[in-house]
Amino acid sequence: MPRLKAPQRRDQLIAVATRLFARHGFRATTTASIAHAAGVTEPILYRHFRGKHELFVAIVRSVSDRTMRHWQEMTAALPDAAHQIRAIGQEFPAHVAKLSDEYHVLHGALALSHDRKVQAVLREHYLRIESFFASLVALGQQGGIFRRDVSPKAAAWQLIMAGIGYAMVHLNLSLVETAISREAIDAIVRGLRA
Amino acid sequence: MPRLKAPQRRDQLIAVATRLFARHGFRATTTASIAHAAGVTEPILYRHFRGKHELFVAIVRSVSDRTMRHWQEMTAALPDAAHQIRAIGQEFPAHVAKLSDEYHVLHGALALSHDRKVQAVLREHYLRIESFFASLVALGQQGGIFRRDVSPKAAAWQLIMAGIGYAMVHLNLSLVETAISREAIDAIVRGLRA
Numbered sequence: 001m002p003r004l005k006a007p008q009r010r011d012q013l014i015a016v017a018t019r020l021f022a023r024h025g026f027r028a029t030t031t032a033s034i035a036h037a038a039g040v041t042e043p044i045l046y047r048h049f050r051g052k053h054e055l056f057v058a059i060v061r062s063v064s065d066r067t068m069r070h071w072q073e074m075t076a077a078l079p080d081a082a083h084q085i086r087a088i089g090q091e092f093p094a095h096v097a098k099l100s101d102e103y104h105v106l107h108g109a110l111a112l113s114h115d116r117k118v119q120a121v122l123r124e125h126y127l128r129i130e131s132f133f134a135s136l137v138a139l140g141q142q143g144g145i146f147r148r149d150v151s152p153k154a155a156a157w158q159l160i161m162a163g164i165g166y167a168m169v170h171l172n173l174s175l176v177e178t179a180i181s182r183e184a185i186d187a188i189v190r191g192l193r194a
Numbered sequence: 195m196p197r198l199k200a201p202q203r204r205d206q207l208i209a210v211a212t213r214l215f216a217r218h219g220f221r222a223t224t225t226a227s228i229a230h231a232a233g234v235t236e237p238i239l240y241r242h243f244r245g246k247h248e249l250f251v252a253i254v255r256s257v258s259d260r261t262m263r264h265w266q267e268m269t270a271a272l273p274d275a276a277h278q279i280r281a282i283g284q285e286f287p288a289h290v291a292k293l294s295d296e297y298h299v300l301h302g303a304l305a306l307s308h309d310r311k312v313q314a315v316l317r318e319h320y321l322r323i324e325s326f327f328a329s330l331v332a333l334g335q336q337g338g339i340f341r342r343d344v345s346p347k348a349a350a351w352q353l354i355m356a357g358i359g360y361a362m363v364h365l366n367l368s369l370v371e372t373a374i375s376r377e378a379i380d381a382i383v384r385g386l387r388a
Contacts, residue, residue, distance in 0.1 A: 014339075023308075025219065027219060027221075027222055065353070094221065104306065109306040111304070111305045111362060112219050112302040112305075114217075119367055126367065150306075153374060158382075160363070161360050161363070161370070162359060164195045165357065165359040168358050169320060169355070172307070172313065175317065175321075176355070181351075183345060187349070192381075
């Protein structure tokens with residue numbers, strides 16, 4: 001395996017850890033197995049990450065950054081918050097499919113981890129998404145397209161809970177075909193309409 | 195530990211397995227550790243369950259049965275489907291809190307298990323809940339209180355996805371206070387109204 005520069009090595013270790021955590025779970029995966037699968041020694045892994053908790057934190061932050069960037073690019077040209085929320089919801093099945101290993105890792109840890117660092121970075125991730133959707137909803141209220149008796153925070157959580165639920169049952173049980181998830185997001189947007 | 199009759203022993207083993215799966219995850223828990231925590235030998239455990247997959251199946255079916263019975267009792271005296279769905283949603287945080295170990299086990303397996311028997315019993319569980327809510331929504335449509343352009347199946351999944359999402363973030367990160375979950379269920383019911 002050719003020698004990689006530090007940022008590339010870091011990205012490669014994140015990608016390998018994501019795959020192994022998704023396949024075997026966070027607990028069952030060791031830094032030794034991550035280093036082995038990445039074709040490096042454990043001391044090299046430890047030059048980049050203090051351990052698998054730090055790798056997990058890096059995975060969650062990377063999912064957060066990619067999701068936020070993706071949604072901002074996707075919605076930049078759309079006329080209002082209703083179109084933006086619907087577009088994000090309609091495209092969510094494709095987003096989840098593309099990041100399926102990442103979502104397995106996030107949701108596996110969310111369901112089972114009792115580790116405080118793991119929980120802290122997950123909380124940070126969801127609060128970031130809460131704030132993104134709450135701002136969209138507040139903008140829609142200011143623009144007069146959304147009713148004002150809904151709290152932006154509750155609307156944001158309605159979207160987040162639906163997203164987590166969708167990813168959980170779709171990725172793992174192949175339930176909820178796209179037509180059903182589209183109806184669900186339409187219903188949420190309809191419920192917000194002024 | 196006194197000798198238990200077969201049904202009590204079975205229930206005790208299910209309860210012990212639920213606690214251990216919730217705490218350590220399905221994979222990390224062995225039949226030996228379940229037998230030990232229940233104060234019996236492994237051969238005695240094997241008289242009741244062929245292994246931990248069968249214990250998992252029994253846990254999911256027990257959650258399914260208890261949830262269905264609870265919701266049927268809770269809603270029997272309510273006047274219509276809108277009141278019934280709202281009542282189930284408003285009480286859901288208490289239901290999840292009471293069955294928190296059970297939900298950890300279900301959602302941990304849902305997020306991470308690649309085992310086909312585990313996935314089959316989870317699918318059976320969600321399809322049972324889908325059919326329960328879809329019938330309620332169809333009744334509400336026939337009674338004229340719910341709009342008819344919503345498919346009962348999509349409405350059922352909107353409720354299930356919200357429930358899974360709520361349990362995931364609330365049980366594990368203490369996010370989504372009760373006021374927010376109440377607003378979310380109100381919004382779903384409002385979106386169904388004719």
